[in-house]
Amino acid sequence: MQNRRTERGTFFPPFWKMDNHYVCVDFHKDFSLAQPEQVDIYTEGNYNVKIDGKMQEGAPSQILVPAGKHRINVKVFNQATVPALFVKGQTIVSDGTWLVTFEDKEWIDETGKASDQAATVWLTAGSKNFNDPSIKPSSFKLQTTPQYAASVDKKGQTLLVDFGRETFGYVKLNGLRGNGKVNIYYGESKAEALSTDHCETLDRLQISNAAAKDTVLPSSKAFRFVNIQYNGSLALDSVSMLYEYAPVAQRGTFRCSDTLLNRIYEVSDYTFHLNTREFFIDGIKRDRWVWSGDGYQSFLMNYYSFFNSSTVTSTLMALRGKDPVTSHINTIMDYTFYWFMGIYDYYLYTGDQNFITQVYPRMQSMMDYCLQRRNKDGLMEGLAGDWIFIDWADRLSKKGEVSFEQLLLCRSLETMSMCADLMHDTKAAQYRQMAADLKAKIFSYYWNGNKQAFVHSRINGQPTDNVTRYTNMFAIFFNYLSDIQKQGVKQNVLLNDKVQKITTPYMRFYELEAMCALGEQQYVLNEIKSYWGGMLQNGATTFWEEYNPDKKGDEHYAMYGRPFGKSLCHAWGASPIYLFGKYYLGVQPTSPAYKTYTIQPVTGGLKWIEGTVPTPNGVVNVYCSAKQIKVKADEGTGTLKFKSKKKPSCKNGTIASTGNGVYEMTVEKGVEYVVNYE
Amino acid sequence: MQNRRTERGTFFPPFWKMDNHYVCVDFHKDFSLAQPEQVDIYTEGNYNVKIDGKMQEGAPSQILVPAGKHRINVKVFNQATVPALFVKGQTIVSDGTWLVTFEDKEWIDETGKASDQAATVWLTAGSKNFNDPSIKPSSFKLQTTPQYAASVDKKGQTLLVDFGRETFGYVKLNGLRGNGKVNIYYGESKAEALSTDHCETLDRLQISNAAAKDTVLPSSKAFRFVNIQYNGSLALDSVSMLYEYAPVAQRGTFRCSDTLLNRIYEVSDYTFHLNTREFFIDGIKRDRWVWSGDGYQSFLMNYYSFFNSSTVTSTLMALRGKDPVTSHINTIMDYTFYWFMGIYDYYLYTGDQNFITQVYPRMQSMMDYCLQRRNKDGLMEGLAGDWIFIDWADRLSKKGEVSFEQLLLCRSLETMSMCADLMHDTKAAQYRQMAADLKAKIFSYYWNGNKQAFVHSRINGQPTDNVTRYTNMFAIFFNYLSDIQKQGVKQNVLLNDKVQKITTPYMRFYELEAMCALGEQQYVLNEIKSYWGGMLQNGATTFWEEYNPDKKGDEHYAMYGRPFGKSLCHAWGASPIYLFGKYYLGVQPTSPAYKTYTIQPVTGGLKWIEGTVPTPNGVVNVYCSAKQIKVKADEGTGTLKFKSKKKPSCKNGTIASTGNGVYEMTVEKGVEYVVNYE
The missing domain is CATH 2.60.420.10 (Maltose phosphorylase, domain 3)
Incomplete structure (x- = not known):
């Protein structure tokens, strides 16, 4: 999934460490049978089967388990894809109640007996996508359904196909025949599809003497427009597509008396659905990666739309990867903290304690990594390899000890204390104390009484004069401020046009949440209508990675120094879903x-x-x-x-x-x- | 390699954690070209290419590098098998001087520029088996050569084939035709091949209406005898085999005036060659795994025979796996220490400082794991999940603080200090001090002045009375003893029949080394002639995992409670190679x-x-x-x-x-x- 990004046909994997799966997994479960049971076993990988510790000859596709209490172990090895097991009996069936381990710490002692000092760490099995022996989990793909062009502009051997709105999937060239080359330029905007030199994604095909057949492009793309140019003796009948989507049910809804807001909600919903895939991804055109800052917002939107737990937990696990921790999540310090905070929310909304049990050891090692990178004042500042992101914003200082990072660390420590409590870990009190100490420090170091606001950072141990919105707005909905302080922040920061404006829906999410938390729903509605409505006026059919109302025409599509670098369908653009559900x-x-x-x-x-x-x-x-x-x-x-x-x-x-x-x-x-x- | 073990047809993987490869690897090297150069690029995996940081379109199979200084980066992703790169230009070629990383910690900042805070950890590329674009490293197999039966005993549809001596490879059924089942029972001994119920390895084939053809069995096995039983209308012309071997050159030799010793050297040499494969393995019939205790001896024998460095380093890396450390190597405490000691020897014999640089971080985390498992007296005793192995020996106590483990830890700390010196790590002094302190403690806790020997263990803080050979003989060739103490150990332990005898060639290796180090080469020659000569008298064509001269006939083949459980071709049986080279x-x-x-x-x-x-x-x-x-x-x-x-x-x-x-x-x-x- 993380390796499907291409940039103009070039493979473009993430730069952070990608972990591979555990190659050898021992699955087991204890059963108590009233009568003997015949059990079918299917795996993806080589395997062996033990009943009550006794190895069965060969790789049995069927075993007979006698009545009574029995333990079934199946050990599956698979280097190429994730070891998987499908067990099908009357009562003995594979599901998430099986236990798994990656090292069983069991050996044969001098007398030929198996020893087990009970040091084996057992986790619960992941359980999905293996319910049919002929459909292997590794072949999993999201569903597709055909979609057709809204309009086609054909000039000779060039077709400009408009699918009416942003969409995602596989372009299908119907009845393609003959000999020649096909170049396919994708555009989220018409301008991008027409810009054969600068469109972000493309495909090139070489067709040799083909009889007429429907050709489906092998990799999925995001687009509204497709510019297809072919040559030689090539001809085709029409262009359609296979829309690819996650089959998540829309359980949250919102309607109101305002047509524009309803339209904004619908487009938010569609934007979020497109970005809810195997995992929650950032945007469908470019990265298509799992980013923690983006994921954190998707989790929150999810609780007010799909309430799909497994996409949350899959995303949290994918973000975290395996031990050892060698960098921040996605290399970004703030993204590490969002990961902790996402777990806090996940438990609050779902009450899924089993997930906490599975992930807690990795929370500990992730937090250890953070704590050991604090400076002598107990604060975190960027060390070699750390990306302090915060937001895409011009001239945003990342120097010294940035208050925003300390604030998120404090919230992360609170998450650790909550999870430690759940795990009956005696470190809970320690985490709680660290959070309290850090919170006191944040007020002492960064709160500026004259400005009635947190300042942005300390440099060389001295607080700067600079006030930015980030720390201040988060402190409001973290409920770290007194009522007087809240009003100070509201007037001096949130409603103060002299404080640098936010131009990404990403941080507008929190800015508007802070205003909602202050009871300013009416103000926020106007902001939503102006900001998200502004994108709609500029022709958006899904919401964007960034929107600056001051820009004009095709300027809107540029980002990262590239004319079409901006993603026009970005999960973090869909925040009205969350705001409407939680605050209206x-x-x-x-x-x-x-x-x-x-x-x-x-x-x-x-x-x-x-x-x-x-x-x-x-x-x-x-x-x-x-x-x-x-x-x-x-x-x-x-x-x-x-x-x-x-x-x-x-x-x-x-x-x-x-x-x-x-x-x-x-x-x-x-x-x-x-x-x-x- | 670790997953090729079968037990009577059942897949039998190791029980310790198996790590997978890094899926995404960035390779780079800087070149200075006198003139432009065309360079071919082949990979195993998806890839992209950068020249001086600029991404090239698509996945170019050829690039043109201009004259001057340039950096070439190729990023290869491969989940199923190890990402690999083959670069072929005039001067730009792939080799072990390229650098690799698994996370490049480089990102695009707000201005669209690539940032790199130089936190990326670069290692040197592994370099072998990719010199031809059509032969992928993942398809690597050892070479084979045909071998023919020494004798065949055919009775109806049963053949007992004798290949004359222990061998390894793929059985080949020449001209197999017809319809029916073939059962193939392998034996390192004749008795094993004949024991269809208890032979350790077997193959079963179902042949349906086959025209005559040569059928090569898909998996390699160890055997001297093959018992082939078939039924139905099946017929075959003959049975041969494909001998599989590592093409390592025999650079060490030994001849002397004694015929039996020359024969022992030859059989040792053959035994060791059979066990020198992709890695140094324990034995060719059963586990075929990489075990650290076995590997350590193989390294030493290797320095007096093949002097093949890459098999040593591959084995050391395979044993260590990835961080985090979650158990001792192979789950065995002593095997962790042999791993450190093997690195000491490797550096001494080869002077390969680059390997130390690559492995040092994993030495540190492995040593941290050990040090944090010391008890309040600073000693290591078995905790949950730890296997204290030492040797296959009856009634060998593993309780409390075993002196042998402390001795090996001391030697491991000495290795750490040596490597820390090489790495200019300031921790060198700390490791040196820990080793010195531990050595003093070993003498204070375990040296029994009356017995003039180390005792086996302390239990509940009290030294036991029990003297075993292990600690005493290692202390001699570690040179930890004074001359007087050495003589005490020699008389009271090594030459004392009341001290439990050693019955494995594994520990006889060290026992005889200790005697050699004491200048008792003549005594040792007699021991070799009696012990290894004893195996030859019992029909050995390769040396065994264990040999007890008191046993008779087929009793020799039993181990682990199974009648043919013993490996008859075990690397640790070949120790005369080392003794002859180092001490004669x-x-x-x-x-x-x-x-x-x-x-x-x-x-x-x-x-x-x-x-x-x-x-x-x-x-x-x-x-x-x-x-x-x-x-x-x-x-x-x-x-x-x-x-x-x-x-x-x-x-x-x-x-x-x-x-x-x-x-x-x-x-x-x-x-x-x-x-x-x-």
């Missing part, structure tokens, strides 16, 4: 897996909003207008919170006032509540 | 790569001995009889040391007396010296 429908968990949660609907001045927010085993339905709130949830115990000028009413719910015109009502699962208020 | 021809380096070395020929009572000992770029020739020594060396500066009752003479050498009848003479390279003495 207002649903968020307050304990793991939505055992408890809050609903704080805010219309932000809209006539009405409505939608669903997914939970592990259902959804929360919310409707809110200026006078009525309707809620219904499938699980957990919710607390509806809202403001009302008059005393609100609900037929089947008990509303309590908490003062200052704020009311609360408990929402039991399966019950629909209609609240009238003003 | 008496050649050993005194500084790396034989820059300086000593020759101390000892006949051990034989009329004459002669032979060659290989050095990095040549050999040392030695002849010695009771009255004459002849030496000639191709490189380095040697010191011939010998005893003489009368004043010796040499026409072209200057002999100096060092007292007590001992004489020394400097041996310059390329000069033949004849010394007459008495």
